[in-house]
Amino acid sequence: MTPNEQKNNAGKTAAQAQRSPRPQSAPSSGAQKSAVKTAPKTSEQKGSVKKAEPKKKEKPIKIKKAKEKKPSLSKEFRESKEKKVFLGNIRSAKPLDTVYRVKSGVDSTFLIIVLALLCFGTVMVFSSSYFFAGSRFNNSTFFVKRQTLYALAGVAALIFFSFFDYRLLRNWALPIFGVSYILMFCVFLPVIGKSEKGATRWIDLKIITLQPSDIMKFSIVLILALYFSCVINKTKKFKYGIFFPACILLAVCFSTIIQKHISGTVIIFLIGAVMILISGASAKWLAGICAAGASAVCAIIFFTNYATARVNAWLHPETVLQDGGWQPYQSMLAIGSGGIFGVGLGNSYQKQSWLPEPQNDFIFAIVCEELGLIGGLCVIALFIALVWRGLSIAKKAPDTFSSLLVTGLVAKVGIQALLNIAVVTATIPTTGIALPFFSYGGTALIMQLAEMGIVLSVSRYSSQEKI
DSSP states (O other): OOHHHHHHHHHHHHHHHHHSOOOSSOOOHHHHHHHHHHSOOOHHHHHHHHHHSOOOOOOOOOOOOOOOOOTTEEEEEEOSOBOOOOGGGSTTOOOBSOEEEEEOOOOHHHHHHHHHHHHHHHHHHHHHHHHHHHHHHSOTTHHHHHHHHHHHHHHHHHHHHHSSOGGGHHHHHHHHHHHHHHHHHHTTOTTTEEEETTEEEEEEOSSOEEOHHHHHHHHHHHHHHHHHHHSGGGTTSHIIIIIHHHHHHHHHHHHHHTTTOHHHHHHHHHHHHHHHHHTTOOHHHHHHHHHHHHHHHHHHHHHOHHHHHHHHHHHOGGGOIIIIIHHHHHHHHHHHHHTTTOSOTTOOSTTTTTSSSTTTTTHHHHHHHHHHHHHHHHHHHHHHHHHHHHHHHHHTOSSHHHHHHHHHHHHHHHHHHHHHHHHHTTSSOOOOOOOTTTSOOHHHHHHHHHHHHHHHHHHTEEEEEOO
């Protein structure tokens, strides 16, 4: 046979083998293995196999990462792109997608500073007042006993508000402000109103004498913190950042001016200015308002006999010793006689009927006389530490309302301490500004400690961006 005939016969046999049906009985495994080994696959079989079983592309499997549980995170406080506002980074603040409240203990450093100021102040109330109390009430411990009771009530308020949920103050801000504003006019009621030294500033409840301006200082911080937390994204506009808060501030300042309470007016105005500044309002407009406020104060000074006499006593105290110059003159003598190390605790000479009511507004002069320059610097350092630590708490606060609230409260203490020291050292005219935690007084001390309790409540939480 020729080679061509052999090829044709081989092709016919292969075609017949493919058309023939398969046997029903399956061959043994050994036969299958031998058939696989001996019978080579033809090109048609290879092509049919490839067409029958095409390879499919495998889809990549997406693995979902499990969210890690944060052990100290409480439930989500808010889910909004709200700006976090605070002093230095106020204009460069970026919105947070989700903010959580991380709960922990109170800020121990802030608490220690507050208690140090309270204890220091109570000791100085006794040291400065025992001679005056003995000569007037025949009881040298008259003032310190009452101050100790006020301090215990204030510590109770501090503990209560440190566990108080500060977020509830958002709902109570308007009622608290409304009641405080009504109390500012209750001092003129003939039954409960009380006047001293030509000024009507107190409400006599027999058990305690209440000064509504101390409550209003807290209320103005609270209402402005609420307002700016609602319009924080609009504070660059004059209407929202300057006009509306200025209207609130002027209404409150009016209620203090009619009481002849210039010091209270100045403090409230400065607190409001600080709140407007840290909210992100335009600094130019704020500077204009401050200039207008300063002009108003100057007008009050030059056109009211009460304020004019205070300025004359400040400029020339030695010439008007019997008409307002006695207190600043004796205060300067007390500070000067203290020197660097002081005359010793309890050994003040000026408190022996020379400096009137030394346990009140001019208690810092007794501190400098008995403890010297070192003692005065320690007091100033404690107030600086209080403000610094408070601003640190405000920076970590979980929301705008709490951040503004804490900043306003510590700014209030800082402003009042600064003005009191300025009055005692004759840097500014004499006016009735108490030294926080030191000056004798029930309403002021209880309010101050309650406010510090609110700061401690905020310090239990810090903000953390969702990762």
